[in-house]
Amino acid sequence: MKKQIIETDVLIIGGGPAGLATAIHLADLMMKNVESNGESAPVKLPYKIMLLEKGGEIGNHSISGAIINPIALKELLPEISISDMPFESEVKKDEVHYLSESGKITSPFTPPYFGNHGNYLASLGKVTKWLAGIAEKKGIQIYAGFNGSEVLYENDKVIGVRSGASGIDKHGNPMENYQPATDVLAKIVIFAEGSRGSLSKTVINKFQLAKEKNPQIYSLGVKEVWEVPEGNIEEGYVAHTLGYPVDSTQFGGGFIYGLRKNMVAIGFAVGLDYADPTFDTHHAFQIFKKHPFVAKFLKGGKIVRYGAKTIPEGGYYSIPKLYADNMMIVGDTGGLVAMPSLKGIHLGMKSGMLAAQTALSALQNKNSSAQQLSMYEKLFNDSYIKTELYPVRNFRQAFEGNLYTGMLKFGAQLITGGRGFGSEKLSVKEDYKHYRPLKSFNDNTFMNKMKDELSFDKITTFDKEMDIFYSGTNHDEEQPSHIQIVSTETCQTCLEEFGAPCQRFCPADVFEIVEDTKSNKKSLTLHPSNCVHCKTCDIKDPYQNVIWNTPYGGDGPEYGTM
Amino acid sequence: MGLKIFSLMKQVPVANEMRMGSDGLMDRTKAKSIINVDCTFGLEQGLQIKKSVPDAELYVVSMGPPSFEQSLKKAISMGYDHAVILSDKRLGGSDTFATGLALATMLKSKLISQDPNDKFIIFAGRQTSDGDTAHVPSQVGENLGIPQATFVEKVEYQGDHLQVVRMIEGGHQTIDIPIPCIISVAPTAIHARRPSLVGAINAREAKVTMYGLDDIGLETTFIGLNGSPTVVSNVVDIEHTRQKVVMLDGETPSDKVNNLSKIFSNAVQTAKSSAKEKTEIKPTEKANEFPIVDFRKGASGILTWVEMTGGQISKSSLEILNPARRLADELGTKVISVLIGDNVASFANQVIGHGADEVVVVNDERLKEYSILPFTSTIAQVVKEKKPEIALFGATTSGRELAPRLGSRVKAGVTADCTSLKIGTYVNKRLKSTFSPVLESIRPTYGESKLATIIGFWCPQMATARPGTFESLPFDNERKGIVTEFTPNLTDADFISKIVNTERKEVGGQALFTADVIVSGGKPCGDLDNFQGIRDLVDALKEQGIKAEWGASRQAVDRGFAPYARQVGQTGKTVRPKIYIAVGISGAIQHVSGIKESGKIIAINIEKKANIFNAVDYGIIGDYVKVMPELIKMVKNGYTFGLKKSEDIK
Structure with a gap:
């Protein structure tokens, strides 16, 4: 069977908040236009909008804290009142604590940009599922369970995206149930893949869209949803923590949110610019849950879901150029996350709406050149996305390496409108460049320091294997590994130098170092079916020896409520 | 002459109890609905025929409430051309007899051409996960008066007939079956393909044809709750909770293993089963x-x-x-x-x-x-x-x-x-x-x-x-x-x-579904002796006339110690032997979810703290290399975990 080709006007890759906002706003603008032309009750969109989502259903791969600033949703769906949006609760109580090993210091005031007044707690999966329902009604074609495996180019311009073949065995040979790839050709492709989008990454490299920008840097957040006994936590309660169990060289902290029906969202996020190759975010999260301040919320409860995601937090200077011929980038893929509040959902959605506005005008002008699409950048610069990101443009950079000096630098930025005492643009280096050789730690590593804390009781704390089960992740075992190792020789070098940090940074046990009992030779074994699609491996491998590709569409976690 | 393929499909709730509702509890009413897994194998065989007969028309056919539409459309996204459903409130409560009759009547009156030159093949899954009867394919075949083959693993289109390989007790049988016919496909056949994007686009546009009883001219005499020859008179829950593990202690591996002979003795088993029957x-x-x-x-x-x-x-x-x-x-x-x-x-x-x-x-x-x-x-x-x-x-x-x-x-x-x-x-x-x-x-x-x-x-x-x-x-x-x-x-x-x-020769993974004893090994069994101890125990059991098979954990399969067909657990096979023996398996929840319906589970592990001991009936802490020879010796001396010999009586 040959590959198949289909066509659309606008192709959106990714059914998260940014992709769905793009689709909905584009459809609304199209229809507004049609109405103004005097036509009544149109049933068909004048331009085709197609959205591909790799998760088996919209929402399966949606994960966030989440505290949502509703500004973009209100703007996107002005006819729907907040009370009809699928939020868990309004933020009612907002605390920040600094945790020491056994105690806590409560911040007497909410630090700047941490305030959540007027924001809403939500499960992002529920929100995206709800948005998808709205989008379907507006005539947008949503296909969940289909990946984007490759960007298609013609004359060095994006012309579409290939959705991969399936029915291929581990060695790459087609099996009897082979389904060929489908090439989707589009006038405009909008990449809304989320953090570290695998296609966007290739496009950004090919067109050098990140030239003269800071590299993107990330945090890894791991999260569990719990159901706890009545009285453990109040609905609308929000606590953010700094400190234990990470030390002052690391940028990170925890969150505890009280949701509806005695559900708790709890998580821990740590900047991936740490130096210690033994650091393990999942384990840090489990240790965090043992802290008396945290444990009390979970007492007597049970885990419902687990998940992990990376968060692009480089800020304003790490945002690549968001357009090129026939394409635009929206949401997390573009690094549109405001620090230090770690909020990107509203910015992602807003960027989608601006891209939609740009796309419609391109379609109407029958011109989707980079020049035409530069309208997106103008709209962006005039929007609240820039207003939110620009004053904190140097925030994250200041924290590279030390929390305390970071706070001082941030203090300086606050009184200088973001510039701080130094150069206008603080630079930053890629996360993977921060590792220090294992030997240089003289055993003073995370793993050694924490070795007494690394037993998990399987009641409140879990090993990765058990947590993965609660992610609901599932991958067809019969497919080539979607996690690609560039060179196994490099793995040997890495073992010697860094002790294979892949075993630690991956929150889903995809990487395992196995020792052959006979030769005592250590080598890497992959468990790609454990993967929860956070893409930390693609970011944090010290040699950039891991490439994350999309597996079969429909594979991956089943979050739904994360 | 045109060839029509009809694939019978049922939508069922996801049966896996480890799947949770949004509130974290298992709730069958809220459970996600999917195409019955066995039916996906039937759907795939229909699609395979298209390789031999490119212009064959493919119909996915079902009976049930209109909510089955999502699964019918899924079949279209896999490559089916048409979707048809028989949906009528009066069909509620139909048993398999009535279902077979109703489906056959719809096929006859609406889908099968009157022209004898127009041929058709019906595919079905082996059985459904919510009914488990495997009746409907036979009953549709009888009502249509066409030949059938069930438990089919391979299908080859040979013009006027199909050559199929079906599972039989202890082996396989190759049959030439003329067209038209009905084939029920075993879940060891070719796995269902993924939907294609083009298929999904077709499915979005596709209209599902819905018929009622009046459309197909079927009276209610033999259908629905009142027309069915059987009714369910009572349903009780089966408790699946396992008692806390009993650890088998002893000075030596031999002592530990010998404890088993006290637990599973032939005398105990016989006494139990006769007692059960007397109370009836x-x-x-x-x-x-x-x-x-x-x-x-x-x-x-x-x-x-x-x-x-x-x-x-x-x-x-x-x-x-x-x-x-x-x-x-x-x-x-x-x-x-x-x-x-x-x-x-x-x-x-x-x-x-x-x-x-x-x-x-x-x-x-x-x-x-x-x-x-x-x-x-x-x-x-x-x-x-x-x-x-x-x-x-x-x-x-x-x-x-x-x-x-x-x-x-x-x-x-x-x-x-x-x-x-x-x-x-x-x-x-x-x-x-x-x-x-x-x-x-x-x-x-x-x-x-x-x-x-x-x-x-x-x-x-x-x-x-x-x-x-x-x-x-x-x-x-x-x-x-x-x-x-x-x-x-x-x-x-x-x-x-x-x-x-x-x-008559057993092959590979399929035997895991019918084995009375499954001995599964984890990664250490591969590292230590490449599963020899596991296989020796199975061979010894077979010599005693016990239907025994060996399986492996995912870790062991990933290392290449066993083929994927033998993988037991969530991503492998869910098994229900009378005795399951987990050797050197740590007890990941993914593995446990695939064995929890086994009769009795015995775990052998060197790690006292291994998770597996939380999920089994009997535990032996010990070294694989030392425990297995003792266990094999016991079996060679006639010990069979209290099971009867399953070979046919001479």
């Missing part, structure tokens, strides 16, 4: 509330089918004589066994010695190997002559297709895979009647989580029982019975399917 007769209450109705109308006797496998009486056929004998004694009637084959009269005494009063012998060289059509015809003719009130079959791959086809022919309801059979009464408040005596057929259902009691109202009341459920009665040399010859009227039409080859 109990006086019925409220029986006098309504007048007693005896619906047998003169039918009497318990009929059983004696299956010949490889020149021997199948073990399950002797087992079924046990409940038959007991029910006959209780009803004051006799056991009539039908023995079919070529020159099989000499086996009649064995059947009598195990409990039959009369053996009807059918000798015909064409009936040497079991084949569905002539055997259905033969037994149907015996049923017509003898008019039994009850008919019992071993639930082998033959019995499981023969009973439902026969049921549809003689108009009787069938209960599949019973674990217990009793005589009871059934009070029908609506009809203000007490039916007595009735056969209460009790069977596990809904993925083994519930025990349902099924009552049939038409004679014969038919049931099949899983091999190993009942113990055959000891052979009694003194028992007397009569042997009669019977010559059925068979036509050429009964022999249109040709058996090409019969091979």
